[in-house]
Amino acid sequence: MSLPLPGGAVAVISLAMDRKPQVPLREIFRVFFMIGATGFGGGMAIVSLVERTCVREKKWVTLDEFMHGIAFGQILGPFSLNACTFVGYALRGIAGGIVAAVGFIAPSFVLISLLSWLYFRFHELPQLQSALKGTNPVVIALIVVAASGMARAKVRSPAGVVMAAAAFAAASFFDVGALTILAAAACCSLGRAWYGREHA
Amino acid sequence: MGGLVKIAWIFLKIGLIFFGGGYVLIPLLHRIMVDERHWLTLTEFLDGVALSQLTPGPLAILATFTGFRVGGLPGALVGTVCIFIPCTALMLFFASRYERLRAMEVVNAVLDGILPAVVGLVASAAWNLGRTSLSTLRDFLLLAAGYAVLQFTSVSPMVVILGAGLVGYLMHFS
Numbered sequence: 206m207s208l209p210l211p212g213g214a215v216a217v218i219s220l221a222m223d224r225k226p227q228v229p230l231r232e233i234f235r236v237f238f239m240i241g242a243t244g245f246g247g248g249m250a251i252v253s254l255v256e257r258t259c260v261r262e263k264k265w266v267t268l269d270e271f272m273h274g275i276a277f278g279q280i281l282g283p284f285s286l287n288a289c290t291f292v293g294y295a296l297r298g299i300a301g302g303i304v305a306a307v308g309f310i311a312p313s314f315v316l317i318s319l320l321s322w323l324y325f326r327f328h329e330l331p332q333l334q335s336a337l338k339g340t341n342p343v344v345i346a347l348i349v350v351a352a353s354g355m356a357r358a359k360v361r362s363p364a365g366v367v368m369a370a371a372a373f374a375a376a377s378f379f380d381v382g383a384l385t386i387l388a389a390a391a392c393c394s395l396g397r398a399w400y401g402r403e404h405a
Numbered sequence: 406m407g408g409l410v411k412i413a414w415i416f417l418k419i420g421l422i423f424f425g426g427g428y429v430l431i432p433l434l435h436r437i438m439v440d441e442r443h444w445l446t447l448t449e450f451l452d453g454v455a456l457s458q459l460t461p462g463p464l465a466i467l468a469t470f471t472g473f474r475v476g477g478l479p480g481a482l483v484g485t486v487c488i489f490i491p492c493t494a495l496m497l498f499f500a501s502r503y504e505r506l507r508a509m510e511v512v513n514a515v516l517d518g519i520l521p522a523v524v525g526l527v528a529s530a531a532w533n534l535g536r537t538s539l540s541t542l543r544d545f546l547l548l549a550a551g552y553a554v555l556q557f558t559s560v561s562p563m564v565v566i567l568g569a570g571l572v573g574y575l576m577h578f579s
Contacts, residue, residue: 243563244461249530272523277499282492283463294500313462321473339573341538346551348531355524365521372525377532394518
């Protein structure tokens with residue numbers, strides 16, 4: 206990979222490719238470790254944290270890319286972890302994805318190992334419940350902020366409003382799985398894309 | 406060593422089949438850990454679920470708990486790594502094809518078309534969580550305060566969440 210190019214040529218090439226400066230793996234680990242250490246509430250709370258940190262603050266990925274990551278992440282396994290992997294990959298390829306995933310899981314792993322040890326030793330749950338009762342409403346606030354920000358940016362057309370409302374209702378009131386909802390949404394937009402092309 | 410290989414193999418298999426994530430995992434793990442393998446008693450399993458809800462990690466972190474029970478800390482490590490290998494690998498695969506997928510017109514139209522549905526899903530998570538965990542005036546006050554801080558200031562959400570946890574701890578929320 207180390208072609209003998211003069212410094213100027215390298216600069217020109219990197220300018221031409223419009224590459225952002227590489228984010229160090231250490232920084233990726235640090236950010237996702239923090240998310241994994243404080244993202245109590247799991248699931249969408251994590252996604253909201255990642256959105257706030259990596260999209261709004263650090264601008265590592267665009268909102269579009271990030272939301273596609275969430276959609277892919279619904280397929281296999283926990284989507285909170287998948288969203289982290291996706292952002293990590295966007296920054297530094299496979300190494301970045303793995304570092305982000307490990308960084309995110311590490312705090313929970315340490316915490317659970319500690320709690321498991323206590324549990325199997327004393328057969329009692331440590332009293333963390335009060336603290337978590339306090340974080341619950343704030344976690345919900347975090348998700349609401351993320352959802353409203355995404356809605357303002359990405360739900361513009363009447364059709365979009367209908368789709369968002371339908372997805373919300375299906376997931377909230379009818380207990381439909383996320384993967385099913387996204388598949389249905391994909392069919393809808395596929396249909397509209399075809400229709401738009403035929404009637405353009 | 407044989408024990409660790411067995412743990413690795415079983416969690417790898419679980420990692421391969423939990424499509425849709427989250428709560429699909431509870432009945433699946435219950436069947437394998439309690440009924441088939443007898444690695445956990447029912448009480449232990451339920452306590453493990455409660456414990457894994459305490460952490461920021463996904464429910465699959467239950468693999469750490471079970472692995473710990475069967476093989477101590479090495480078992481916990483092997484179980485955790487193995488349950489997350491399949492989904493991480495798949496995600497890396499998708500991420501690596503992402504640019505190419507986006508370049509295809511139809512795929513791009515579909516990807517952009519489903520964004521409102523993603524918004525609906527995120528909003529629904531707030532709704533579902535709120536329905537089960539917001540009950541008292543205190544909860545709603547915290548919700549409003551949290552919303553105000555997160556929407557209108559640039560205070561890090563980590564600080565806000567830890568602060569709220571501290572409030573709950575100090576005021577003995579029950």
